[in-house]
Amino acid sequence: MTRKRRLSRRAAGGGLIALGLAILLALAAVWTYVGPGPKAASGDATAVVLERGAGVGQIATALDDAGVIGSAGLFSLAARLTGAAAELKAGEYEFGSGASMASVLADIRAGKVIRRQITIPEGWTSGMVVEAVNAYPVLTGVADEPPEGSILPDTYQVRRGEDRAAVIQRMRDAHDELLAELWATRQPGLPISSPQQAVILASIVEKETGVASERPRVAAVFVNRLRTGMMLQSDPTIIYGITKGRPLGRGIRASELAGETPYNTYRITGLPPTPISNPGREALAAVLNPPKTDELYFVADGTGGHAFAATYEQHQANVARWRQIERDRAAGAGR
Structure with missing residues (x-):
């Protein structure tokens, strides 16, 4: 066997090894994407808040840090390859223990956020409203009592970490908007x-x-x-x-x-x-x-x-x- 032929066989063997490794890596990536994800650190699910304006890289890092996915890089790549990168939606999500990366990406793309809401009944006083908002567990800060009659009773969507004073302000803004509309068309x-x-x-x-x-x-x-x-x-x-x-x-x-x-x-x-x-x-x-x-x-x-x-x-x-x-x-x- 000539030296040239031996070198050719070695190169071919190395190519096969490289191809085999590439296939194994691809299979591993596919399994990481569609197979079971990490187990929740505690309980049956993990809650994650994805901030408004966050890019795909920031979202991937947040999910990785929370232990929801096994690879931030693979998540970012999958989001770009599937066209989901521009469609990921902010909000609070809850992912079941062991959820696959594919299902996590699909949920965020579809905006399957946790719907949290506060219902303010008609006829409540402002003191009663602010007590309810200050007692709502996932909000932050402390809201002061607004003037009587300045809030519009309704059901309001809130998100984890939202400031309580901001929630009260949204209720007041809704009141002002409706009152201006009704006043303009009064009898x-x-x-x-x-x-x-x-x-x-x-x-x-x-x-x-x-x-x-x-x-x-x-x-x-x-x-x-x-x-x-x-x-x-x-x-x-x-x-x-x-x-x-x-x-x-x-x-x-x-x-x-x-x-x-x-x-x-x-x-x-x-x-x-x-x-x-x-x-x-x-x-x-x-x-x-x-x-x-x-x-x-x-x-x-x-x-x-x-x-x-x-x-x-x-x-x-x-x-x-x-x-x-x-x-x-x-x-x-x-x-």
């Missing part, structure tokens, strides 16, 4: 001279009825009373003057009905100085576009709603029926 001739007065009246409407369909009718009663100079005579305003909107836990006493507070609409004419709650979209819309009625009174009707009346005589009859319902219920409870 002409209302006895309300400013958006803040609309919020004050809407906050009273919100607390007066738990029946959504009644809000416009209740709003119309109060608008009619303001037009005629009648006192609003709203029990929730008395309660706000006593507890700042917290449940009273009992009936209103005669001394409280006669009490001198800026919120006692049995003693003052017109609106109280501030809202008594955070009214929702429907209550705000109701006071700015109330139906045309001649009703001036309403009282509970025993079904959870109210009986409305245009005259004091009609109202007295409705009150008598309600008192009888109360007596019948008390008698039934005592048996």
Whole structure:
């Protein structure tokens, strides 16, 4: 065998070895990509927050540091080769223990983020709202209590690590945006001279009825009373003057009905100085576009709603029926 032939065979053998190694590396990479990933450090899943604006390299590093994937470089390469690199979405993700790199990439590309939300019910006070936000565990910082009536009740998406003050500000921005929109299309001739007065009246409407369909009718009663100079005579305003909107836990006493507070609409004419709650979209819309009625009174009707009346005589009859319902219920409870 000539020296040249021996060298040729060695080169061929080396090429086969290199090819074999390349195949093995490729198979290993494919297995790393589609096979089981690292086990979670604790529990059944690992949570990772991917920041807005992060590039594919930063995302890969964050996943690698969290122990979700086994190779940041391979993740970056796969993201580019599959076209996912420009479609990765920020947010909080939760990956099951042993999730494959392929499934991790697919989830981030599809934006399968953890949906966290805070629901603020209509009629909550600002104190109640800020307590709920400050108690939400995945947020950071401490939010101060905003002015009464400055928040729009709704369901808000939040993310892990978001500042609590920023969450409150989003609620306030939503309120301001909606109020500006409704104020611009308000009914002409209302006895309300400013958006803040609309919020004050809407906050009273919100607390007066738990029946959504009644809000416009209740709003119309109060608008009619303001037009005629009648006192609003709203029990929730008395309660706000006593507890700042917290449940009273009992009936209103005669001394409280006669009490001198800026919120006692049995003693003052017109609106109280501030809202008594955070009214929702429907209550705000109701006071700015109330139906045309001649009703001036309403009282509970025993079904959870109210009986409305245009005259004091009609109202007295409705009150008598309600008192009888109360007596019948008390008698039934005592048996």
